[in-house]
Amino acid sequence: MGFLSQCTSGGCGAKIGPNELAGFLTNLPKFSDEKLVVDFEASDDAAVYQLSEELALISTVDFFSPMVEDPRTFGRIAAANAMSDVYAMGGKVLFALNLVCFPEKMEKQKLSEILVGGAEKLKEANASLAGGHSIYDHEPKYGLAVTGQVDPQKIIHNNTPKVGDVLILTKALGVGLIQSAVRGGLSSKKAESAAVASMERLNKYAAEKMAYFPVHACTDVTGFGLLVHALEMAGENVTLIIGTEQLPLLPEAYHYAEEFLATAAGQRNRQFIDQKIDLTSTTPAFQEILFDPQTSGGLLISVAAEKALACLEAIQKDDPVAAIIGEVCVKESDQSIILV
Template sequence: MEGFLASCTSGGCGAKIGAADLHDYLQAMPQKTDTNLLVGFADADDAAVYQISPERALINTVDFFSPMVDDPYTFGKIAAANALSDIYSMGGQPLYALNIVCFPERLPKEALAAMLAGGAAKVKEAGIVLAGGHSIYDHEPKYGLAVTGEVTPQRLIHNHTPQTGDVLILTKALGVSIILAAARAGVGDAAATAAAIASMQRLNKYAAAKFSTYQVHACTDVTGFGLLAHGLEMARAEHTLVIDTEQLPLLPKATEFAAEFLVTAGGERNREHVGEQVDLTGIKPEIQELLFDPQTSGGLLISVAETDAAALLTAIQQDDPVARIIGVVSSREQDPIILL
């Protein structure tokens, strides 16, 4: 399907509007007034949550973007896995999904069919149904899902409720956008690119399935804002995340490519957003870039009670062996994130 990726000016979660700009744009939006809306856009959480009974709440999310790989089938799988992730990060179970499709008339219709087939394959793997969708013609291909899930309100997991003493687990390796940037520049590594693509296709279903028997206090999926900006959302004003950069799981060649300044515009937006909130003194430039790197269909950042951390990590590693303990949560110190 030649030309699928070439038709796009940006792709994946790196195409997201910057966190700082998005915050400003949302200020004019009305505040939630319905008490059944447990989580809305003002909460900066991963998805919206609406309670429909004392025992049930619906989780709704929508996520789509333009391609970051040239194979339409693979792109469909990545986009669907990314959209499903918000449901898993909040402790919910997806129920059904709707396609969101933008497609140029000039591209072959076989590419559209392959893209949709890839998305359907991931929806099937998630164990849910594809119930419909909406499509339009556009100058660039874009694809994603609107996903509805459910959760018991008392078991809802937020992205900003860690507890002091918690341990932080990251379930996928960092460096997706940097590796793909190297590939686009013609200096990539085939094995590294394959590892990044495999990671992006991986559902967070398997890690989230381990949550129920452990004290998981907070969770978020690490996507377009990078580890540091998503970490800021978790820390908020009450806590500090202490992250050991030596323990970060990294994709093959990611550090090498970052050292060669194969970075992305999305990563630079993330750096601008984080600004001086995080002290990067003593952190190697290439590791800094990986901390800011936008992750398309990235892993889960989990804040779990210290007493459960080792057992939860072992359980997650049965399906996601790259998962690592990367730090701890403390009460608020001077900075929201401390890097070691």
């Protein structure tokens, strides 16, 4: 039996839906610590704990079951995905701990390959592997608990865009749709290879470039899809205008969307949006792309308009698919996102 066939779901598509998750968090006891400057109530990408005027720690955790057949590739994707929250907040990854669940009867060489893949991405990030924890489970799962650092005065939040900003997306969309096609034996090698390369790609390089520009907000686009992450970015104060024709897409992603190769997670994202966004002007295929869960997706960056082209050109040196996809405007009635 294959590695991937052991799993009922994989990647960020396995995330609990945003509606359900919000309900689970509602009744958690609260403890106030003034040094915890970003916690789960902010729906930000990671927690931030301030140690001094010049130093704060970023803490995040992410793990999931496989979305690809090759264990080493899975390890690389899972590690890249786990570190992404640190980059989205303008931080540097320091070290990480492995999180491992593995079937007792599965070939142990596959676990070794997963761990090698994860370690390769940590080395690329110039971060240390400091240990971890492992248990036996019915399905393989892997990820990292990641610690990073950031200047407290330079934290980039996910919900602080400014009117007039331009929106940049650093990776192409369509990972979930392509992986759905892979599971159904319908994808081409070109589409599958492009999706894997995108998922393995560290957001480190784009984050290093954006540090030199007036970025007002940033988030990484993962399991909740572009629209839900954009909705979090807009908050209550602004409207994001997103051009669907400007979206960078992975090869054949639009075709798979037309063939309704949607994922369960994509439908959960749609249910969460419900009546919050007017989708009537958007084709059904683009709707699926906008809701599509992205495993190890790109950064959605809100940057001052006068520096947006320079920021994009800098990012494109290492991430050539990056594109301007919209702008931030004054709040229009009750619409947080307008699709054009």
